[in-house]
Amino acid sequence: xxxxxxxxxxxxxxxxxxxxxxxxxxxxxxxxxxxxxxxxxxxxxxxxxxxxxxxxxxxxxxxxxxxxxxxxxxxxxxxxxxxxxxxxxxxxxxxxxxxxxxxxxxxxxxxxxxxxxxxxxxxxxxxxxxxxxxxxxxxxxxxxxxxxxxxxxxxxxxxxxxxxxxxxxxxxxxxxxxxxxxxxxxxxxxxxxxxxxxxxxxxxxxxxxxxxxxxxxxxxxxxxxxxxxxxxxxxxxxxxxxxxxxxxxxxxxxxxxxxxxxxxxxxxxxxxxxxxxxxxxxxxxxxxxxxxxxxxxxxxxxxxxxxxxxxxxxxxxxxxxxxxxxxxxxxxxxxxxxxxxxxxxxxxxx
Amino acid sequence: xxxxxxxxxxxxxxxxxxxxxxxxxxxxxxxxxxxxxxxxxxxxxxxxxxxxxxxxxxxxxxxxxxxxxxxxxxxxxxxxxxxxxxxxxxxxxxxxxxxxxxxxxxxxxxxxxxxxxxxxxxxxxxxxxxxxxxxxxxxxxxxxxxxxxxxxxxxxxxxxxxxxxxxxxxxxxxxxxxxxxxxxxxxxxxxxxxxxxxxxxxxxxxxxxxxxxxxxxxxxxxxxxxxxxxxxxxxxxxxxxxxxxxxxxxxxxxxxxxxxxxxxxxxxxxxxxxxxxxxxxxxxxxxxxxxxxxxxxxxxxxxxxxxxxxxxxxxxxxxxxxxxxxxxxxxxxxxxxxxxxxxxxxxxxx
DNA sequence: CTGAAAGCGCTAACAT
DNA sequence: ATGTTAGCGCTTTCAG
Numbered sequence: 001x002x003x004x005x006x007x008x009x010x011x012x013x014x015x016x017x018x019x020x021x022x023x024x025x026x027x028x029x030x031x032x033x034x035x036x037x038x039x040x041x042x043x044x045x046x047x048x049x050x051x052x053x054x055x056x057x058x059x060x061x062x063x064x065x066x067x068x069x070x071x072x073x074x075x076x077x078x079x080x081x082x083x084x085x086x087x088x089x090x091x092x093x094x095x096x097x098x099x100x101x102x103x104x105x106x107x108x109x110x111x112x113x114x115x116x117x118x119x120x121x122x123x124x125x126x127x128x129x130x131x132x133x134x135x136x137x138x139x140x141x142x143x144x145x146x147x148x149x150x151x152x153x154x155x156x157x158x159x160x161x162x163x164x165x166x167x168x169x170x171x172x173x174x175x176x177x178x179x180x181x182x183x184x185x186x187x188x189x190x191x192x193x194x195x196x197x198x199x200x201x202x203x204x205x206x207x208x209x210x211x212x213x214x215x216x217x218x219x220x221x222x223x224x225x226x227x228x229x230x231x232x233x234x235x236x237x238x239x240x241x242x243x244x245x246x247x248x249x250x251x252x253x254x255x256x257x258x259x260x261x262x263x264x265x266x267x268x269x270x271x272x273x274x275x276x277x278x279x280x281x282x283x284x285x286x287x288x289x290x291x292x293x294x295x296x297x298x299x300x301x302x303x304x305x306x307x308x309x310x311x312x313x314x315x316x317x318x319x320x321x322x323x324x325x326x327x328x329x330x331x332x333x334x335x336x337x338x339x340x341x342x343x344x345x346x347x348x349x350x
Numbered sequence: 351x352x353x354x355x356x357x358x359x360x361x362x363x364x365x366x367x368x369x370x371x372x373x374x375x376x377x378x379x380x381x382x383x384x385x386x387x388x389x390x391x392x393x394x395x396x397x398x399x400x401x402x403x404x405x406x407x408x409x410x411x412x413x414x415x416x417x418x419x420x421x422x423x424x425x426x427x428x429x430x431x432x433x434x435x436x437x438x439x440x441x442x443x444x445x446x447x448x449x450x451x452x453x454x455x456x457x458x459x460x461x462x463x464x465x466x467x468x469x470x471x472x473x474x475x476x477x478x479x480x481x482x483x484x485x486x487x488x489x490x491x492x493x494x495x496x497x498x499x500x501x502x503x504x505x506x507x508x509x510x511x512x513x514x515x516x517x518x519x520x521x522x523x524x525x526x527x528x529x530x531x532x533x534x535x536x537x538x539x540x541x542x543x544x545x546x547x548x549x550x551x552x553x554x555x556x557x558x559x560x561x562x563x564x565x566x567x568x569x570x571x572x573x574x575x576x577x578x579x580x581x582x583x584x585x586x587x588x589x590x591x592x593x594x595x596x597x598x599x600x601x602x603x604x605x606x607x608x609x610x611x612x613x614x615x616x617x618x619x620x621x622x623x624x625x626x627x628x629x630x631x632x633x634x635x636x637x638x639x640x641x642x643x644x645x646x647x648x649x650x651x652x653x654x655x656x657x658x659x660x661x662x663x664x665x666x667x668x669x670x671x672x673x674x675x676x677x678x679x680x681x682x683x684x685x686x687x688x689x690x691x692x693x694x695x696x697x698x699x700x
Numbered sequence: 701c702t703g704a705a706a707g708c709g710c711t712a713a714c715a716t
Numbered sequence: 717a718t719g720t721t722a723g724c725g726c727t728t729t730c731a732g
Contacts, residue, residue, distance in 0.1 A: 003655075003677060004525075006677075008517060045718080066417070066482065067426070071417045071725065073712085089437050111460065112459075115449070129413060265645065326355070382725090382726080386726070386728090387727090416726095421727090422726040
């Protein structure tokens with residue numbers, strides 16, 4: 001790797017002094033307090049003064065010093081979102097939804113991640129706490145409830161699609177067991193009988209989705225033995241597909257779209273087409289994992305509702321609600337082209 | 351969408367008082383200043399005192415109030431990273447690299463994004479400025495240099511893989527024109543003559559990559575007319591592939607892996623296999639976009655170096671460097687299985 | 701090596 | 717409707 005380096009011009013030492021409230025007050029001849037109230041749109045200031053202040057502030061390039069403001073007011077107007085994995089589009093979608101609602105309520109959003117590592121997730125959470133953000137939304141995180149709940153006493157925490165045992169937290173989640181059951185039953189209805197599951201392991205909804213798959217299979221009198229995987233990345237899907245190659249099922253329930261996607265691609269490399277040879281259903285209905293028009297049949301967890309409800313719960317907490325809420329959202333089947341009727345099913349309907 | 355809601359127990363009003371430095375001082379019988387220095391590992395405190403202080407702090411669950419600390423010290427120990435798109439794994443990889451180096455240097459990382467919208471990117475930048483973070487790394491952002499450069503006077507900003515005209519900023523970038531040329535020449539060497547490009551439009555390296563493609567084609571005496579696309583999402587790839595269906599080339603240079611991936615999937619839906627019928631080369635070598643072992647031939651931009659160099663430049667600025675640096679990293683071809691010799695090329699070598 | 705005191709920039713409760 | 721005052725919790729001189 002060649003690397004061309006060049007030094008260019010130079011500029012101010014880097015730390016030009018920022019304009020303060022005092023500067024604005026001096027420039028307009030009013031008190032600091034009046035400036036503060038003007039700029040924040042609070043009552044108690046004449047319209048004329050407000051105009052002058054606003055103009056002066058702009059001219060001076062004044063920007064509120066948030067640390068100072070937070071220290072004095074004990075509120076920052078910022079909420080933190082901690083996502084489990086930056087690589088999973090599900091989280092990207094969800095944080096889009098969170099931002100939209102948060103911004104509509106005058107809150108700014110900052111992101112953190114633990115890269116699927118519990119200790120680093122915890123550090124991200126502590127960072128937000130140190131910053132004294134107004135609250136945190138945890139999405140798809142793997143941390144244990146025991147570690148998070150004590151923090152909730154100082155700073156409201158809402159868990160989204162994670163922390164199933166966190167009873168002392170506001171929580172909004174998808175009924176993953178139901179979702180996986182719906183996915184499985186969809187394939188069964190299409191006439192498939194040999195159905196495999198690529199599961200997610202212990203993270204987030206992995207267990208519930210596995211349970212949903214197993215229950216649906218048993219209820220249909222089918223064997224739920226073919227289970228591979230143990231993660232939520234596309235590598236999981238690829239590796240799982242390889243394992244399934246030995247005894248190829250006619251359909252696969254993947255624990256997430258990303259996983260399904262990895263499996264589809266890997267199968268293709270082995271000359272196995274989806275849905276031609278194998279039907280594949282994903283989970284999450286995440287935009288990027290299903291980029292190609294309508295390809296991947298999947299389970300939609302209404303992640304936009306997940307996100308907006310999470311912010312709403314957080315805002316309620318900021319407004320003083322002392323109880324904790326639990327919301328379970330019902331998932332939905334989204335039928336696309338990656339699943340088709342079983343070849344035999346077409347003729348004899350079972 | 352059914353939604354089950356339930357209210358559960360209730361807990362403290364939410365705002366338990368946090369332990370302060372004063373509390374720790376009182377508990378140990380030393381001054382606040384001594385506590386502060388102990389906890390920060392500064393010299394000037396006896397080892398015995400430090401031990402006692404550390405223990406008391408832990409027992410009290412003390413956590414430094416970062417706003418207060420930032421206000422007093424004018425440093426926060428936090429840097430902000432603004433990424434162009436949460437959905438593109440390239441950014442996820444890059445921010446992984448940034449975090450690693452930053453954390454090794456005692457800096458904590460927070461993320462922001464503008465969702466490919468310039469105004470929202472600007473807001474993210476202002477948020478970081480308001481927070482008085484120590485510096486910001488802009489990766490793949492679409493904001494204009496004019497808007498960013500003034501802010502650099504107050505808070506160091508490093509641009510990564512974006513802002514090509516920002517001469518007053520520290521900048522580290524990949525030579526995208528060279529990269530696209532390498533990609534194109536790779537296909538030409540494989541015997542392809544009808545090569546199309548799915549381009550990225552005006553964002554980040556889109557222009558340079560297009561230029562590299564065009565130059566390489568012209569230099570080889572080939573036509574560079576078949577250019578479709580205009581974005582960096584997988585949808586761009588899918589749509590581009592559809593356009594190319596009419597007059598199918600034997601090879602495609604995509605402006606990013608995500609785009610290549612979208613194209614590959616779309617082609618598959620039309621019964622066209624890669625590399626069987628068409629060779630496809632991507633750009634970025636991003637992990638998630640090439641999940642399946644070794645499939646997608648691509649151009650590696652050494653994003654981990656991009657990320658670590660960016661942090662290093664930022665740290666230099668924090669340590670007082672007044673000049674601005676520009677680093678151009680040379681990309682590298684990564685040959686995998688999505689590109690093969692042109693059928694005719696196999697026989698007559700061109 | 702330790703303690704006292706000043707102040708970072710802002711907000712909020714008060715007095716005018 | 718405006719101005720004054722006292723902190724918020726921490727860091728950092730500067731005496732001891």
